[in-house]
Amino acid sequence: MKHSAPKNYDHLQISLHWLMALLIIAGFILAWVFDDMPLSPDKFKMINWHKWTGITVLGLFFVRFGYKLLRGTPVVDPELPAIQRKLALGVHHLLYFLMFLLPVVGWLMSSAKGFSVVYFGVFKLPDLIAKNEQIGNWLVSAHELIAYTLLALIVLHVAGAIKHQLIDKDGTLARMLPFLNHK
Numbered sequence: 713m714k715h716s717a718p719k720n721y722d723h724l725q726i727s728l729h730w731l732m733a734l735l736i737i738a739g740f741i742l743a744w745v746f747d748d749m750p751l752s753p754d755k756f757k758m759i760n761w762h763k764w765t766g767i768t769v770l771g772l773f774f775v776r777f778g779y780k781l782l783r784g785t786p787v788v789d790p791e792l793p794a795i796q797r798k799l800a801l802g803v804h805h806l807l808y809f810l811m812f813l814l815p816v817v818g819w820l821m822s823s824a825k826g827f828s829v830v831y832f833g834v835f836k837l838p839d840l841i842a843k844n845e846q847i848g849n850w851l852v853s854a855h856e857l858i859a860y861t862l863l864a865l866i867v868l869h870v871a872g873a874i875k876h877q878l879i880d881k882d883g884t885l886a887r888m889l890p891f892l893n894h895k
Contacts, residue, residue, distance in 0.1 A: 717787045721887050725783070728776045729888055732769055732811065739765040740863065763822065763829050766815035767837070773811045786887060803869055810862040816840075817855045824848035 721729070739762055746758035788797045822829050823839035825848040830836045841847065876884035877892070886892040 717784045720786055720890075722783065724779060725776075725785070726888055726890070728772060728779070732772050732776065735765050735769050735772070736811070736862070736866070739769065740859070743859070760830075760833070763818065764832055766818045767829060767831055769811060770815035770819075773808070773815075777808060777812075789882060789884065800872065803865055803872070807862070807865050807869060810858060810865065814855065814858045814862055817851055817858055821848060821851035821855050824851055 742758050742762040742765065746755050746762065749755040749758070788800050790797075792800070819829055819837070820840050823841045824844050826843040828836055828839055873885045873888075876882055883892075
C-alpha cells in the first residue's frame, strides 16, 4: 500500500531527530574526553557512558527508521536544482546508514577486544564476535573512520540547513524547528 508523503515532519520525527542529534554529539564529546585520559576508573566510566550512548542511538535508529517507513517523510523541494536534491537525499541516506553502522562496529569492537557491553550497567548484551585482538584493532580503526565520516556528514547537513535558512529562506529548516515557521 503506497501512501503519499507527508507535508511536514510530525512531533515524533522531530523529537527523535533532536534526541539522536544530542546523543550523537554526546558520544563524540565522551570519546574525545576519554581518549586523552590516563587509564583509570573515571576513564572506564566514560567509556561505558559512550557505549550506552551508542547502543541507545542504535535502538532509536530502529524506532526512527521503522517510523519513517510507516509514515514516510516530506519530499525534498522539487524546485531545488537536481544536484541539490540528489545531494540532500544522498546525505540523508548516508546519515541513516552511519547512525546504524557506527554503534554496530563499536559493539563488534568491544566484543573483539574482550569487553562486553553492559547496557546501563544492568543488561549484558551478547558479544557479537569472539575475542580477537587483531580484529579488535582493525575495528578500532574502522570505528574511528566511520565516526569522522559521520561527523563530516553532520557538518554538511547542518551547513545545508543553515544555507536554506539564511540564503534560500525557503522554510526547509522550519520542518525540523517548527518555531521558525512564522506563517
